[in-house]
Amino acid sequence: MLTTRGHIIDGAGYAKSLRDRLAEHVSSLQEVSGKTPCLVVVIVGEDPASQIYVKNKGEQTQAIGMESRTLRLPDTTSEAELLRLVDELNRDPVVNGILVQLPLPAHMSSLKVIDAINPDKDVDGFHVTNAGRLAVGLDGIVPCTPLGSLMLLKDAAEKFGDTLRGKNAVIVGRSNIVGKPMAQLLLAQDCTVTIAHSRTQNLAEVCRSADILVAAVGRAHFIKGDWVKDSAYVIDVGINRIQVETPEGSKSKVVGDVDFEAAKANALAITPVPKGVGPMTIACLLNNTIKAFCLQNGLAIPDGV
Template sequence: MKATLIDGKKVSQEIREELKPRVQNLIQQDLKPGLAVILVGDDPASQVYVRNKEKACEKLGVYSLKHQLPSTTSQNDLLHLIDELNNNPAIHGILVQLPLPKHLDEKKILYHINPLKDVDGFHPYNLGRLMIGDPIFLPCTPWGVQELLSRYQIDISRKHVVIVGRSNIVGKPLSMMLVQKAKAANATITICHTGTENLAQHTQMADILIAAAGSPKMITGELIREGVVVIDVGINKVEDKLVGDVDFDSVVDKASFITPVPGGVGPMTIAMLMANTVKSAERTLHG
């Protein structure tokens, strides 16, 4: 078997096209969706991510406001800026680019964002709503994974999904999304992590295997069974090249579907961020 490539670039483009009429509709009602991005420090990767988010806003007709702050910014100054943005009616989404410099308390800062402007979906209020199956904003990367599966008509219901990674931004929320008794969900989930004994025993049981470990090429052909769907969330820089958590070459002949890196899950994250920003603006009209 040679796996079908899941083209995240193409799907993310489709999603952005679908958002355009919604943005136009808002603009006709004098409501331009607005996204504020806060970048603290000069981490080169973060700068690229923020630039890509700005470009996505421009292309879609979404107002984007960037706050580039020095790495010495104090916790109080940052909290004040978030207060300002929480109260700014032109801003519907607030995103603090991670990681933050060490002296800043990441939790305290993320928890300070108004949950109704939390388009990253990281606030405990939004994670709690997700857990009880009544979400407002879904975290962008997990939502991107679910959309990719849906749009490639890959059944999730009744399937065994194995997720490698339990972070609060990918593994855990994704598990919560896919376990719901809902459309594009209803799966049985196994979550693996560094405390998992005999990883292969779990990954070999997967109908859908999602790698979100941040460990380059750790998922090799021996860890999977024939016909599995493989989603690679990992983005790792190895000798100036971007590689995923999946050893593509040893997996591609055994899997039925596979996402490449780059061009798989990566582009979906920004598309879902745009979707959350548009949704947030729409919510101000409809309550």
């Protein structure tokens, strides 16, 4: 059992082990059903970050033996055209998972497009039906980043011979994509949950009360080291680019919402940025696609999915 503080939670390593398990599930499901799970990713426009995400999703989908399709649309595509494409994918029995890459161009409504996706194919877990299922404790598809964060938390706690049950959890960030579903997942683990945000009064004190601190506010180094309670678990969801000065000049660097070096002195376990929660997001997308495939084909969902 681990006993020291500042343990680094290896999200990249856990994601690889999850992908390896999922590849075994895909092989088994192919033998049982004669079918291959299929994920379709739709991207509209040329956003550079989205292009990288979509490329990685496609490569990792294929790497575990699933079918990957990427549909690239110009940013001149109308909202009506995108909605027609989503409807076609909903009706295609070969397609098990649909992901429309966000952000969309300004002339499109993300809410309208997400609402058009069949909830049973909504592998992002963003549809209001899946949000409702999570809120009332029914089985559904859970957003990938919160699901991956929970997996890392449970794994870290097990390594310390610990449990999440009864712990005080504080989530900084109230988005529909991370903050709110993360709260529901931790409530289901019997945690006492507070959702805080940038306008919470006495935010530092609220954070210091947390046995589990999840930072998802989208601001570089927003959570200071002395906001972290002694021996807390810290999950940093933030991905922020900042400029840092080096002997070679100014360079771009990816950092989280937590001041990592200061916080790890107090934290029992903490995710780094990068190689923390990020790799888990795509791994959980693959996980969700397999779950959707099983539900659509009347197959037993493999253990751990």
